Amino acid sequence: MSTIALERDGRVAVLVLDAPGVPVNILSRDVCTELLERLGTAQADTAVNAIVLLSGKPDSFVAGADIRELAAAGSSGQAREMSAEGHRLMNRVAASSKPIVAAVHGACLGGGLELALATHYRIATDDEVTKLGLPEVQLGLIPGAGGCQRLPRLVGARTALDLILTGRSLDGRRARRAGVVDDVVPLVILRRVALEAAARLAGGWRPRRGPSGVVSVLLDRNPLGRRLVFAMARRQTAKRAGGHYPAPLAALDAVEAGLRSGMTRGFEREAELFGELAAGSVSQRLVELFFATTALRKDVGVDVQSPTIPAVERLGVVGAGFMGTAIAGVAALRAGVDVRLRDTDLARVSRGVLAARDVIAKARARRRIDRPEEARRAALVSGTTGYSGFGRRDLVIEAVFEDLDVKRAVLGEIEAVVPDACVVASNTSTLPIGLLQDAARRPERVVGMHFFSPVEKMPLVEVIRGPRTGDAAAVAAVRLGRRMGKTVILVRDAPGFWVNRILAPYLNEAGWLLKEGASIEAVDRVMTRFGFPVGPFALLDEVGLDVAGKAAVVLHENLGERLAPAPAVAWLVGQGRLGRKSGAGFYAYPRGKRRADPSVQRALGSPGASPPDDAQIESRLLLAIVNEAARAYAEGVVARPRDGDIGAIFGFGFPPFLGGPLRYVDVAGAGDVRRRIERHAAALGPRFAPADALVRLAAEGGRFYGEAA
Ligand code: NAD
Numbered sequence: 001m002s003t004i005a006l007e008r009d010g011r012v013a014v015l016v017l018d019a020p021g022v023p024v025n026i027l028s029r030d031v032c033t034e035l036l037e038r039l040g041t042a043q044a045d046t047a048v049n050a051i052v053l054l055s056g057k058p059d060s061f062v063a064g065a066d067i068r069e070l071a072a073a074g075s076s077g078q079a080r081e082m083s084a085e086g087h088r089l090m091n092r093v094a095a096s097s098k099p100i101v102a103a104v105h106g107a108c109l110g111g112g113l114e115l116a117l118a119t120h121y122r123i124a125t126d127d128e129v130t131k132l133g134l135p136e137v138q139l140g141l142i143p144g145a146g147g148c149q150r151l152p153r154l155v156g157a158r159t160a161l162d163l164i165l166t167g168r169s170l171d172g173r174r175a176r177r178a179g180v181v182d183d184v185v186p187l188v189i190l191r192r193v194a195l196e197a198a199a200r201l202a203g204g205w206r207p208r209r210g211p212s213g214v215v216s217v218l219l220d221r222n223p224l225g226r227r228l229v230f231a232m233a234r235r236q237t238a239k240r241a242g243g244h245y246p247a248p249l250a251a252l253d254a255v256e257a258g259l260r261s262g263m264t265r266g267f268e269r270e271a272e273l274f275g276e277l278a279a280g281s282v283s284q285r286l287v288e289l290f291f292a293t294t295a296l297r298k299d300v301g302v303d304v305q306s307p308t309i310p311a312v313e314r315l316g317v318v319g320a321g322f323m324g325t326a327i328a329g330v331a332a333l334r335a336g337v338d339v340r341l342r343d344t345d346l347a348r349v350s351r352g353v354l355a356a357r358d359v360i361a362k363a364r365a366r367r368r369i370d371r372p373e374e375a376r377r378a379a380l381v382s383g384t385t386g387y388s389g390f391g392r393r394d395l396v397i398e399a400v401f402e403d404l405d406v407k408r409a410v411l412g413e414i415e416a417v418v419p420d421a422c423v424v425a426s427n428t429s430t431l432p433i434g435l436l437q438d439a440a441r442r443p444e445r446v447v448g449m450h451f452f453s454p455v456e457k458m459p460l461v462e463v464i465r466g467p468r469t470g471d472a473a474a475v476a477a478v479r480l481g482r483r484m485g486k487t488v489i490l491v492r493d494a495p496g497f498w499v500n501r502i503l504a505p506y507l508n509e510a511g512w513l514l515k516e517g518a519s520i521e522a523v524d525r526v527m528t529r530f531g532f533p534v535g536p537f538a539l540l541d542e543v544g545l546d547v548a549g550k551a552a553v554v555l556h557e558n559l560g561e562r563l564a565p566a567p568a569v570a571w572l573v574g575q576g577r578l579g580r581k582s583g584a585g586f587y588a589y590p591r592g593k594r595r596a597d598p599s600v601q602r603a604l605g606s607p608g609a610s611p612p613d614d615a616q617i618e619s620r621l622l623l624a625i626v627n628e629a630a631r632a633y634a635e636g637v638v639a640r641p642r643d644g645d646i647g648a649i650f651g652f653g654f655p656p657f658l659g660g661p662l663r664y665v666d667v668a669g670a671g672d673v674r675r676r677i678e679r680h681a682a683a684l685g686p687r688f689a690p691a692d693a694l695v696r697l698a699a700e701g702g703r704f705y706g707e708a709a
Pocket of ligand 1: 318320324342344398402410427428429450451452544
């Protein structure tokens with residue numbers, strides 16, 4: 001079946017890209033071949049004097065190159081050849097004797113934008129689905145079909161580097177302002193405007209482009225200025241990537257090579273670097289992660305497509321505290337649902353409503369929404385000290401104190417006022433959903449929805465199926481989480497669920513390292529250098545030491561001696577140091593800034609001990625997570641390795657370039673991981689006993705990810 005239809009409109013050939021049977025257009029090898037054929041036909045037709053490229057899809061122009069084909073390339077040589085093929089295709093487009101106009105509506109990303117850049121004129125719609133960008137670095141790659149060459153020539157080195165190094169995308173208007181497209185129009189007139197532009201170009205008209213303004217002339221046009229731009233970008237990029245992500249620096253190289261030595265040399269360098277990156281482990285892990293998140297979206301573990309389960313339109317949130325208000329704000333902002341926020345006294349309710357609206361105001365400050373939209377979303381949030389309005393809720397999230405009796409009592413109150421079909425979701429971080437269900441009138445409607453703090457930023461939600469949770473409740477929770485912009489994993493009702501379960505031994509191990517004389521800053525520095533966004537002590541201070549301490553006790557009680565808490569957290573709580581929120585924890589926070597506090601080190605470390613070195617710190621902390629992940633996965637806490645790895649990466653920032661704790665085992669080899677863990681067990685005792693699952697995989701030479709995963 002063909003993807004590209006060739007239509008005629010006067011003297012203009014219109015190529016409509018519409019891949020059959022799939023939601024988006026992708027530049028696969030077959031599509032590229034077909035594109036060349038169609039272009040050839042149009043070129044040969046003497047009645048045609050210009051060409052327009054359009055998409056037949058409602059929300060994608062071309063969403064990118066075919067990553068599956070790339071993943072199948074076995075070697076850097078093959079990947080390099082794919083890039084060179086991309087160059088040949090784009091060069092044919094660019095060299096067309098008849099002008100080509102790209103009419104862009106929807107996603108125009110990666111190879112899609114590289115195609116548009118090779119045409120002679122670009123028009124984008126002002127629609128919100130239109131996004132133009134080169135997100136390759138997010139997959140550990142660089143634009144490999146000429147993007148590193150054509151974009152800087154079109155918009156100048158600074159703008160091009162900004163787009164290529166961050167991978168961010170622009171809507172139509174911003175793309176126009178940046179010079180990426182020549183015109184921006186409403187969708188209804190896109191085709192007409194494209195046809196007119198094509199006719200004008202055929203008549204010899206040329207658009208006026210090029211950087212304007214003094215700064216641009218100094219920095220983009222002049223070689224000395226350009227060298228400055230590259231030196232600065234290189235410094236910033238090296239700092240940001242922390243040595244773990246080679247793609248941004250490679251992109252800089254590819255762009256610079258082209259600007260310095262010409263397009264041809266630029267293409268060669270681009271293909272070379274693309275090949276190296278594609279065959280490297282970072283890109284392979286990031287590509288796997290991309291496939292994993294796509295697969296998770298398609299199959300989370302319950303049938304989210306089920307047409308009989310109604311969408312949540314009215315949400316209740318009980319408990320206007322730290323979490324409840326943020327959940328309320330994000331639900332109104334992102335999901336656009338009506339939110340009723342309940343707490344016990346008026347002062348808390350009004351503070352809570354203001355805090356929820358503040359989440360929405362911040363989105364406007366960041367220009368995610370405009371003022372009328374802010375007003376509309378803010379009006380969705382209302383508050384009550386009773387349960388008025390709860391008779392019409394579709395789903396209620398409870399975020400009251402982490403106390404079983406309180407939660408059970410609140411659950412009873414909620415069930416008494418909401419309709420029978422209403423789902424009640426608990427945001428508990430440690431209490432078993434089963435114990436809440438024991439006290440519920442309609443246990444099949446009770447589910448866990450574990451959000452992470454700060455809710456506005458953290459991309460994960462764990463939906464927990466208690467032993468009696470029905471499909472409808474699980475589906476409603478998954479859908480709401482997604483509408484709130486979150487990645488959702490489905491988790492079994494086990495102590496700590498997935499994320500806190502595998503995090504607990506890590507945070508605890510940090511406490512033991514401290515006791516052995518490692519310094520707080522050294523531990524945090526080693527782990528951030530390793531690739532975590534923050535170190536374990538800074539993380540504990542953010543979470544709150546009272547909260548973390550309670551969770552540690554619950555996990556110790558439920559999972560046994562290997563999770564016996566190190567003394568640090570309880571001691572600090574006893575001193576009233578609860579972390580950042582109280583102005584002091586492992587660190588001090590004068591004026592909100594994190595600072596080392598030697599008094600904590602003195603009180604908690606063993607003076608005079610020979611402290612664990614950096615390699616010890618890194619190995620023990622990493623393997624504490626990996627070992628617990630192996631154990632929890634074998635217990636079925638998550639159904640698939642990919643869910644567990646996504647949970648670790650999105651839940652607490654496990655380094656994405658390692659692919660997650662389970663993938664880490666597969667890549668390093670279970671035997672090797674087991675040996676390293678056993679070495680720690682010999683020195684430190686049974687808390688490092690290797691998980692049965694690791695022992696078994698090591699013996700079989702097996703992997704967590706099977707062929708199908
Ligand atoms: P919080 O103390 O800030 O808020 C709890 C709120 O619940 C308070 O405003 C309190 O007045 C209210 N409340 C108590 N009983 C109530 C009742 N009967 N009706 C209505 N409101 C009532 O606590 P938090 O940090 O927001 O935690 C709430 C829940 O979220 C806990 O279960 C916690 O384990 C979980 N959680 C917290 C975090 C975190 O980082 N703080 C992360 C994930 C989950």
